[in-house]
Amino acid sequence: MFFEAFHDGEGCKSYIVGCEGSRAAVVIDPALDLVDRYIGELNRQGMRLRYIIDTHTHADHFSGAHALREEFGAPIVMHRFSPSPWVTLHVEDGHSLPPGTLRLGILHTPGHTRDSIAVHVEDRVFTGDTLLIGGTGRSDLPSGDPDQLFDSLFAKLLALPDETLVFPAHDYKGRESTTLGDERRSNPRLAKTERGEFVALMNNLNLSAPTHLTEALRTNMSGGKTVRQLLAEAGAHIPFMAMDQLRHRLAARANDFIVLDVRERDAFAAGHIPGAVHLPRGQLELRVNEVLPDPSVEILTICEFGKISTLAAATLQELGFQRTAALDGGMSGWRESGGEIE
Ligand SMILES: [Fe+2]
Numbered sequence: 184m185f186f187e188a189f190h191d192g193e194g195c196k197s198y199i200v201g202c203e204g205s206r207a208a209v210v211i212d213p214a215l216d217l218v219d220r221y222i223g224e225l226n227r228q229g230m231r232l233r234y235i236i237d238t239h240t241h242a243d244h245f246s247g248a249h250a251l252r253e254e255f256g257a258p259i260v261m262h263r264f265s266p267s268p269w270v271t272l273h274v275e276d277g278h279s280l281p282p283g284t285l286r287l288g289i290l291h292t293p294g295h296t297r298d299s300i301a302v303h304v305e306d307r308v309f310t311g312d313t314l315l316i317g318g319t320g321r322s323d324l325p326s327g328d329p330d331q332l333f334d335s336l337f338a339k340l341l342a343l344p345d346e347t348l349v350f351p352a353h354d355y356k357g358r359e360s361t362t363l364g365d366e367r368r369s370n371p372r373l374a375k376t377e378r379g380e381f382v383a384l385m386n387n388l389n390l391s392a393p394t395h396l397t398e399a400l401r402t403n404m405s406g407g408k409t410v411r412q413l414l415a416e417a418g419a420h421i422p423f424m425a426m427d428q429l430r431h432r433l434a435a436r437a438n439d440f441i442v443l444d445v446r447e448r449d450a451f452a453a454g455h456i457p458g459a460v461h462l463p464r465g466q467l468e469l470r471v472n473e474v475l476p477d478p479s480v481e482i483l484t485i486c487e488f489g490k491i492s493t494l495a496a497a498t499l500q501e502l503g504f505q506r507t508a509a510l511d512g513g514m515s516g517w518r519e520s521g522g523e524i525e
Contacts, residue, residue, distance in 0.1 A: 184202070184203065184285065184305055185199070185200065185202070185208065185228060186198065186199070187199045188350070189214075190357070191216055191217055191244065194353050195214050195243070195353060196212070196350070196353060197210065197211060197213050197217065197247075198309060199211075199221060199224060200282075200285070200287075201228065201282070202283025202284050202285045205282075205283030205284065206229055206230045206231055206283070207230070207231055207233045207283035207285075208228070208231065208232050208233060209234045209236060209282050210232060210234075210235055210236070211236045212241070212246075212309075212311065212352045213237075213248055213250075213251055214244055214247050215244070215245035215409070215412075216245070218247040218250045218254070221251060222251075225255075231255070232251065232254075232257045233282045233283075234257055234258060234260050234272070234282060235248045235251050235252055235258065235259045236259075236260045236261070236280075236300075236302060237260070237261050237265070238299060238300050238301065238311025238312070238352055239261075239265075239295060239296040239299040239311050239312060240261075240265060240266065240267065240326075240400070240403050240404055241399055241403050242325070242396050242399050242400050242403075243395060243396070243399055245402055245403065246267075246402075248267075249269045249406065252269065258272040259271050260272045260273075260274055261274070261298060261300075262274060262275065262291060262299070263298075264293075264297045266298075266404045266405075267404060267405075267406055268405065268406040269406045274289045274300065275291060276291035285305070287304045288302070288304065289302060290303060290308075290340070292313040292335035292339050293328065293331040293335060294313060294327065294328055294333070294334070294335045294336070295311070295312040295322060295327055295332060296312075296324065296325070296326045297327075297331075298326070299311050299312065299320075301313060301314075301335075301340060303343065303347075306346070306348055307347060307349070307350055308343060308349055308350070309350050309351075309352075310349055310350070310351050310352070311352045312351065312353060313332065313335050313336065313340065314366060314370075315351045315353055315354065316349070316356075316358050316360075316361045317366075317370055318370065318371075318372060319332060319370075319372045319373075319385075320353075321385075321390055323388065324393075324396075329381065329385035329386060330378070332381075333381045336372075336373065340363065341367060344363070346363075346364060347363045348362055349361045349363060349366060372384065372385075398410070414490055414493055416497075417493045417494050417497035418493050418497075418509075421497055421508060421509060423508055423509050423510070424483055424509070424510055424511060425511050426510070426511070426512060426516060426517060426522065429442075429456075429483065429522075433458075433523070438458075440481035440482065440483060441480055441481070441483070442459040442460065442483050443459070443462055443474075443475075443495070444459040444460065444461050444462075444485050444514075445467065445486050445491055446463065446487055446491070446514070447463055448461070448463065450514075451463075454514075454524040455524065456485060456514075456522065456523070456525065457525040458525070462474045464494065464495050467498055467499070468498065468502070471499070475499075478503050478504055479505075479506070480504070480506065481506040482496075482499060482504055482506065482508070483508050483510055484496045484507065484508070484510065485510045485514060486513050487513050488512075488513045488514075488515055489509060489512050489513035489516070490513075492509040495509070496508060
């Protein structure tokens with residue numbers, strides 16, 4: 184069996200498992216930031232991706248499942264209770280997936296979330312956030328339930344042999360794996376073998392919310408995009424102008440292009456690039472015909488940090504302004520580099 188573990192640097196773990204003979208592979212809990220690494224590894228191994236599995240709706244990072252599906256066309260596998268519109272293969276407890284000669288057994292393990300599954304293959308089990316090394320997933324996020332977590336841990340996972348290797352979806356201390364036997368002996372949460380005590384423990388953890396909770400749930404549940412994705416997509420279709428080039432163009436005083444400042448009125452009034460035309464991003468589509476009557480004109484969009492101007496430039500391009508670029512670094516970069524302000 185081919186096996187490779189990946190870490191995103193923020194405690195999220197993901198895995199590629201493959202059948203050595205048929206070169207059929209599965210990726211488990213892919214992170215959006217690592218999609219290029221999975222593609223590189225699969226290509227290097229001469230493997231073909233057959234399934235993309237998310238063990239549950241992640242609340243702390245962005246799933247790379249949809250991006251991998253775009254690349255390989257493999258089905259996205261999640262439990263029947265998953266709300267994600269990208270899921271193309273819904274599984275339930277007891278189902279099995281056959282990449283090559285491997286057999287991936289699906290266990291429904293709700294508690295961390297209602298749609299949590301564990302994936303059992305040969306000598307190991309991928310536990311998602313149900314069972315972690317020395318801990319368990321929390322049960323206080325949307326669709327979590329400590330009562331269900333108790334059953335998933337004690338009746339489902341611990342029913343597997345003690346020597347089973349455990350590969351969780353998270354570890355914040357850089358550890359690779361554990362075994363069910365080791366967890367049974369040393370995991371403090373598994374020491375609470377009485378349901379009431381376990382539930383009380385889980386209900387009194389008082390954990391703070393994960394960093395990206397809202398955005399992660401929004402994108403993973405709805406199939407929407409992250410803000411970074413939106414900016415990256417806009418940025419991929421427009422050119423940028425460097426500070427020095429702008430300085431050079433302004434010094435030439437040829438008046439052959441428009442500097443379009445898309446910040447709000449107060450920010451523009453407080454100081455802008457000499458000669459800049461003002462059109463706030465929020466009014467862009469509605470006032471574009473009045474402010475920019477010539478679609479063949481060269482336009483340089485500017486905002487405070489270079490992000491909103493990227494979106495504005497992409498919008499202008501969609502509206503037919505084909506010579507649109509954004510200032511790399513925005514007004515803050517312009518000021519820092521000693522650029523002239525009016
Ligand atoms: Fe999770």
